[in-house]
Amino acid sequence: MSVTIYHIAEKAGVSIATVSRVFNESPRVTPETRLAVLTAAEELGYQPHASARSLARRQTETISAIIPMISNYFYAEILKGLQDKMGGSPYDLLVFSAPNLDDVENLLFKALHRGRSAGVLLFSAPLSDSMVSRLQKNGQPVVLVDSFHKAFDSISTDNFIGGKIAADFVISSGSKRPAVLAANPNSVPARDRLIGFRQRLAEADVDLPAESVLYSKQQVFDGFNEESGYDGMKELLAQPELPEVVFATSDIQALGALKALREAHINVPEDVQIIGYDDLSIARYVGLSTLKQPLHEIGAGAYDLLMARIKNRTTPIVHTIYAPRLIERQTTSIFELIV
Amino acid sequence: MSVTIYHIAEKAGVSIATVSRVFNESPRVTPETRLAVLTAAEELGYQPHASARSLARRQTETISAIIPMISNYFYAEILKGLQDKMGGSPYDLLVFSAPNLDDVENLLFKALHRGRSAGVLLFSAPLSDSMVSRLQKNGQPVVLVDSFHKAFDSISTDNFIGGKIAADFVISSGSKRPAVLAANPNSVPARDRLIGFRQRLAEADVDLPAESVLYSKQQVFDGFNEESGYDGMKELLAQPELPEVVFATSDIQALGALKALREAHINVPEDVQIIGYDDLSIARYVGLSTLKQPLHEIGAGAYDLLMARIKNRTTPIVHTIYAPRLIERQTTSIFELIV
DNA sequence: CTGAAAGCGCTTACAG
DNA sequence: CTGAAAGCGCTTACAG
Numbered sequence: 001m002s003v004t005i006y007h008i009a010e011k012a013g014v015s016i017a018t019v020s021r022v023f024n025e026s027p028r029v030t031p032e033t034r035l036a037v038l039t040a041a042e043e044l045g046y047q048p049h050a051s052a053r054s055l056a057r058r059q060t061e062t063i064s065a066i067i068p069m070i071s072n073y074f075y076a077e078i079l080k081g082l083q084d085k086m087g088g089s090p091y092d093l094l095v096f097s098a099p100n101l102d103d104v105e106n107l108l109f110k111a112l113h114r115g116r117s118a119g120v121l122l123f124s125a126p127l128s129d130s131m132v133s134r135l136q137k138n139g140q141p142v143v144l145v146d147s148f149h150k151a152f153d154s155i156s157t158d159n160f161i162g163g164k165i166a167a168d169f170v171i172s173s174g175s176k177r178p179a180v181l182a183a184n185p186n187s188v189p190a191r192d193r194l195i196g197f198r199q200r201l202a203e204a205d206v207d208l209p210a211e212s213v214l215y216s217k218q219q220v221f222d223g224f225n226e227e228s229g230y231d232g233m234k235e236l237l238a239q240p241e242l243p244e245v246v247f248a249t250s251d252i253q254a255l256g257a258l259k260a261l262r263e264a265h266i267n268v269p270e271d272v273q274i275i276g277y278d279d280l281s282i283a284r285y286v287g288l289s290t291l292k293q294p295l296h297e298i299g300a301g302a303y304d305l306l307m308a309r310i311k312n313r314t315t316p317i318v319h320t321i322y323a324p325r326l327i328e329r330q331t332t333s334i335f336e337l338i339v
Numbered sequence: 340m341s342v343t344i345y346h347i348a349e350k351a352g353v354s355i356a357t358v359s360r361v362f363n364e365s366p367r368v369t370p371e372t373r374l375a376v377l378t379a380a381e382e383l384g385y386q387p388h389a390s391a392r393s394l395a396r397r398q399t400e401t402i403s404a405i406i407p408m409i410s411n412y413f414y415a416e417i418l419k420g421l422q423d424k425m426g427g428s429p430y431d432l433l434v435f436s437a438p439n440l441d442d443v444e445n446l447l448f449k450a451l452h453r454g455r456s457a458g459v460l461l462f463s464a465p466l467s468d469s470m471v472s473r474l475q476k477n478g479q480p481v482v483l484v485d486s487f488h489k490a491f492d493s494i495s496t497d498n499f500i501g502g503k504i505a506a507d508f509v510i511s512s513g514s515k516r517p518a519v520l521a522a523n524p525n526s527v528p529a530r531d532r533l534i535g536f537r538q539r540l541a542e543a544d545v546d547l548p549a550e551s552v553l554y555s556k557q558q559v560f561d562g563f564n565e566e567s568g569y570d571g572m573k574e575l576l577a578q579p580e581l582p583e584v585v586f587a588t589s590d591i592q593a594l595g596a597l598k599a600l601r602e603a604h605i606n607v608p609e610d611v612q613i614i615g616y617d618d619l620s621i622a623r624y625v626g627l628s629t630l631k632q633p634l635h636e637i638g639a640g641a642y643d644l645l646m647a648r649i650k651n652r653t654t655p656i657v658h659t660i661y662a663p664r665l666i667e668r669q670t671t672s673i674f675e676l677i678v
Numbered sequence: 679c680t681g682a683a684a685g686c687g688c689t690t691a692c693a694g
Numbered sequence: 695c696t697g698a699a700a701g702c703g704c705t706t707a708c709a710g
Binding site: 014015017018021028029033052054055056057058115 | 679686
């Protein structure tokens, strides 16, 4: 059946140890024997056996990514950054994905199986205590992507500040009737964005009544979906007064809100302004003003952090936290921003 | 260090063979010894070692997906279908991705390494002769997703028919000035859509002059990107006469076209109508009329095809080909369609 | 520089 | 039903 080092050892007239050495680029091989081995391997169409190699080496060249709801466009853009890094890397990428956050713990369990991977990238998952202890006991390198926990390397953006920047926009535009399209109440990033928003508004004495904060009623993507933005906006439209600026906790929700507005023949940004969050590539083409997260950098940075951690387990934990940035486009009017 | 079957065999007072048997659900184990093994394993926190297992079994429980340009939203939606299937499956998913189609052959080479996976899902890649022969020689189960080759199982939609349906729309709307925003000329699906479109138009004596077919000038995503739609639409706008209906070979290009139209203050669908292709979830929220591909079904179906092929290598090759369907939304006026 | 040998952690006929 | 043993395809000290 398939060709092993034994076949090529025989053909090249050397031992399997030597064959192994040339494939591991051991320096201690004569150029001649090296060549002999290589040509034999070439003729036979030899390929190393991944499992045998990692069993013998006690290490794998694969990393695991645990991505809840992978079809979310948000991850597509982070994955791009990761992919660009992995192109030149010997590592393979194992992707574990589930339709919602509740399944993440199970995925993590699978990903942590012995011999499966050299490290794991855990996306957007709030860490339960049991996960933290499992992770620590397991000892495998982990980096948190788009979330934070003091015990692990992480890369994310500051959602709290994002909310504040959105509030600054509201304040400097002179608006007195802001509203927010929040995702699920249990979503940590959405909650932090809302907290920052609310706090900054309070500092400027701008009111944010409870009925102006619309949470998602459905669970898909933790409320980060078009439908929740659409439904929330419709509720807002049913209230006696129109909001002046609506802060959506994601671009995708903002897209839904835009649809509701269009159907109601309400002009954007003249009658109501919209601010999204993320800056997905579609935001640009839809003309959506938004708080940009450096998604590509997050993906690339996550890879670097993980590699560093694999190389050295004892180095201090590092947290990379980006600040989001307001990108003003057509869903918002131009003002002098006081930031 | 980590716990192996030896540890649990000792603790349970049995041989490693028995331990192995209970984890492989061999029926030939007493309930009592089974329980003893299981509790020992539980107490020790045992996890099977993936590499050792696949080496001994001569088979892996992972499948490889080769996805060019994974950050393309198109794949996000297919992946959703795949993910839903994999949730209940013992298989893991190895994802190989590259920024463009040229790298696919290298990815394929990596994915085909011995012992790496039980089968591969090859997305959207035109198969060169060398790839075909490599694949055949390798003998690993393969299913083509979003592409076609007679030698392999495949699942895709009929692009030719998609183009025809778009043309039918043009014809029944009475339009005499269609245009198309094509992707790269070397993109097989885009080309087939164009051919179908052109052919059906010709049958109805509707003219499609060369200057009304705009190809993408840049290579990102094979021309399936917002920018190419935007640029193409601008060129169309610079021509003496406005097109009446513009057929974009993807939703993402249509989005770019919409932006160009908006900037030029041209009304959609009154002045120009737009038809996209794919029916990504954003299409719905942007109100884009489009040719729907059943993306979720394609992902799920690809998984089923691959499993069937892994189970039985000698079964006849199967091609699942869906017909796209026109979804009319706001970027298009309502007519009686004659199909 | 090179080889013989042990070992990585499992699975699976083969006996019993 | 259970165990002893060989084998999966590599890597890597240990000698020489």
